[in-house]
Amino acid sequence: MPNIALELGKQAASFGVKSAYGEPQDVDGVSVTPVALSMTGFAGGDADTRDGGAGGGLAVPLGVYVRREEGLRFEPNIITLLVVAVPFVWVTGRALTRIIRALKK
Numbered sequence: 835m836p837n838i839a840l841e842l843g844k845q846a847a848s849f850g851v852k853s854a855y856g857e858p859q860d861v862d863g864v865s866v867t868p869v870a871l872s873m874t875g876f877a878g879g880d881a882d883t884r885d886g887g888a889g890g891g892l893a894v895p896l897g898v899y900v901r902r903e904e905g906l907r908f909e910p911n912i913i914t915l916l917v918v919a920v921p922f923v924w925v926t927g928r929a930l931t932r933i934i935r936a937l938k939k
Contacts, residue, residue, distance in 0.1 A: 855868070865900070866900055867898060873893075
């Protein structure tokens, strides 16, 4: 029976840069390299009680690097930016409102 921890360790070694940057693609003479934020996690189980482990991952597309004659440029994924920015702005606004109310008293 193969050692699952060793197999996961071998696969996890390639999770670094390869999971964040995709392979460059040529589209109409323009080189495009996708960029993502990736996270993975694993949990071990117990051999005595035969409880299994678990693992999971998440990848959020951040944007692409575009190489043209003018040079290299990062173009963000607007949808991801909005999904992250809207809750951040809301929480910041709530915090500032509470701070201002506390300072007025």
